[in-house]
Amino acid sequence: MNTIEIDSKSGFCFGVVNAIKKAEEELDKGGILYCLGDIVHNNLEVERLEKLGLKTINHEQFAELKNARVLLRAHGEPPSTYEIAKENNIEIIDASCPVVLRLQRRIKDKHKTEIDNDTQIVIYGEKGHAEVNGLMGQTDARAIVIEKKEELDKLDFTRNICLFSQTTKPLDGFREVIDIIESRMQNGAQFEYVDTICRQVSNRIPNIKEFATKHDIILFVAGQKSSNGKVLFSECKKYNTNSYFVSSPDEIDPSIIKKGLSIGVCGATSTPKWQMEEVEKRIDEISSHLEE
Secondary structure, three states, X not given: OOEEEEOOOOOOOHHHHHHHHHHHHHHHOOOOEEEEOOOOOOHHHHHHHHHOOEEEEOHHHHHHOOOOEEEEOOOOOOHHHXXXXXXXXXXXXXXXXXXXXXXXXXXXXXXXXXXXXXXEEEEEOOOOOHHHHHHHHHOOOOOEEEOOHXXXXXXXXXXXXXXXXXXXXXXXXXXXXXXXHHHHOOOOOOEEEOOOOOHHHHOHHHHHHHHHHOOOEEEEEOOOOOHHHHHHHHHHHHHOOOEEEEOOHHXXXXXXXXXXXXXXXXXXXXXXXHHHHHHHHHHHHHHHHHHO
């Protein structure tokens, strides 16, 4: 008989919980509620909320709206979004994560104070990610986005540098970027960094390591668009090579489920508990056939 454990520390982070709670509260009031972009990078959860009446729109559609209610997801938005809302009489239901909002304020203040002294504001993050787009908006799109250490050559190490990070980036990657920049600074140029990584996210890495090593196989549940999911799954794979990424129970390959295994189910900060439970049910179904 197989044993199955769902990781109690996996699942939605505070910011996502708050955004979904606000969406559900607004939907209960009736009327149309729009969401600017996917409320969470998880197709099944988006579909669940859309069945309750949530309508997902993009920025182009948002700009055409008037006299509407629009929810802003946890990732945060640039100032231009709020300006459009004011012009078009759009009621904003702001579910931006407090950690992201604090980062936005810090990067905006730094941009204002450093704009005249040629300091390079650098964001360690994923190009095109909703949170990074919001951060770029705080700097009038002047910040430089670095996705990985190999891109650091685009910086001028003879000029001052101030480094920030997308809240969901891994701490070890951020520290490596810090070390490289520090070692390359020239001609007395100043370097400072602001650690803006969310500990609720980064602390999941040591937990994932522990969880992955205690099971024979791991089924990691997340949406394909979840950047946090990609990071955490890579950690799973590092510590347990028998780790498999699935976005739904239908994606489980029955051939990996053998008799007598210890099976762990875990997920990203964008993975709802109910989705991990559905995966557990599917494993149970497959396992029951093995016993026949």
